[in-house]
Amino acid sequence: MSDDKQIITRRDFVRGTVGATLGVAAMGGTLGAPDLAPVPISHVVLVREQWVLDEQHLVNQGVLNIMLRNVLTKVTGKPDATSAWRSLVKIDDVIGLVATDHLNKTHPELVELVRASLIEAGVPKSNIRDAQGGPEKARACAALIALPALKAHWLTGIGTVLKNYIVLSGNPSSYHGANNANLGEIWNMPHVKDKTRLVLVDALRPLCDKGPQPDPRYLWDYKGLIAGTDPVAVEAVCLKVILQKRQALRGEPWPLSPPPLCVEMADKKYGLGTSRLEQIQLDRIGWSADALV
């Protein structure tokens, strides 16, 4: 855990000292606006399909499989899932799947489809592991696939991509409270650094308010997957979806409280990627109703 302590106040947000990319841009910023900003440097893919969930919110695996294939080919630019995986991982890598196992859990159907898709791409079944848990699990892997589910969190504002590795730190409680801004630090720990090949967010049925326990009033069928190789850019797009949904629910701005400090810090302090929406190119595939971004 980093020792340097930065006290961030509400005034910092209002001034724009902190949150310039999120507090303002996440509400009003424009994704990948090349006329106004430099050439986008990070690429995020949003795939949505109307029929992936039924009225009971149950997953249609056939549709989800097509969505996964579309994500893989669009993120990598490869023609099929096999070549996409082979551009992301080596087939003899030990690959850890890091799904979210509490609050709004990653759909097990998605985890299993990713596993099956990797096997189909030639990765031995025995080399694919569940890597959610302590640091030793990540240490044993050469590559990680982050599989968080999209959700807000009452302690960190958003609890999706960056927070998904909190247990890999070996000391998750040290990232609660004021220290949640440092969640990006975990991604630079030696047993984690540079191992994440793909961030694939389960946005099938996200949770847009803080919890700490799921409140079904804030779950909705978004029916999407959000993916990329830049974890901060993926998180920034996720954040935009959550904020827009909150505003739609209340009919007035409903900012996340506490603000998601970890996202901007992951960019500015830990150099994990970009949190600036204007530097993110979002490719959208499929169902477009109520996309929110």
Added chain:
Amino acid sequence: MVRRASFFSREIRCVPRTPSSEWIRRARLVLARALLAVSILPLASCKRAPTEGLALNELSLKLPRSVGAWMQSGGPKFVGPQDIFNYMDGAGELYLGYHFKRLEVQRYGSAEQGEILVELYWMESSDDAYGLLSGDWGGEAVDLLSPRPESSSLATTDGPRALYGAGLLRLWSGNLFARIMADRETHASKSAVRALGRAIAGKRSTPPRPELIQALPARVGSRFFLRPDRVTFLRSHLVLNSVYFLSSENLLDLGPACEVATTTYGQGSAKATGNDKAARLMLVRYANEAAAAKALQHFRQTYLPDKLKGPGASLIGDKGVIAIEDGWMGFARSGRGLALVFESPDEASAQLFLSDSTRILAKLEASRE
């Protein structure tokens, strides 16, 4: 309880002093109606002093074995303050931010209709349980004390004691906060969830809202009106940040010994719109005057460091008003009480909030002496 008592009293008022066969028949009829009304077999019963002197494996309330199509599945689970992080990863801080004593969990299952989860959070005081409900006033207000509970208005004097939405019922009943959640919302599950809510809360007493919450002025001057859907009672800075982010640090030295009532005040109507900026008021009561003075000093030094220096600095006393980035903010200490106003649109309004608040805090203290 009050409404149910009157339901019974209407029936009983006309009976003779000596029970007759007619009285017994009518009493049976009343009992049968009550059983039908709650739709529960067997009828739930509640102990008066929950959690006191209980073994860790003993439920504080006798919950019904079945409700509608749902039957209890498995035994109850008990979670103490030490174990709460195991039960809800990353979420225990909310409950520990109030005076949490223990959690009791009971699941109900139905082969066709999924599961209903009942969580009973026993707190040290009614104020703590109210605080947990006050984190979110969204949902449909439900009157669990009526024999046939229907939706009630949010505009009742005390606000709702139970809120339902999308399969989840949250309720405040004395020192108990409960969550009853169906994993699939159907007409049947909604009825079952409400029936369980009545079984839990229907016979318990209904203490008033926290004193500090009751003291919040309904209006400030002629412009500012309290928004009841933004009223929150809390003790912890993590909970404060979840309703109004102030700082990543605990600037106000909040903790278990503190009481905080906070809400927003809209301008011109119950709900602020457009350019009518809402102001945020916080009333804080510390354990003693020294703690309040120390907290104010901490807040000033960390939140307003740039305003403490220079020729115009006037924030060294117990009361101050200053323009900052998002409007006028002010603070005023009165004994162990501290009032803070944020985002006030002008200086005069900030002064008005503070003068009203310090009068309220002083009055509360005087009433205790």
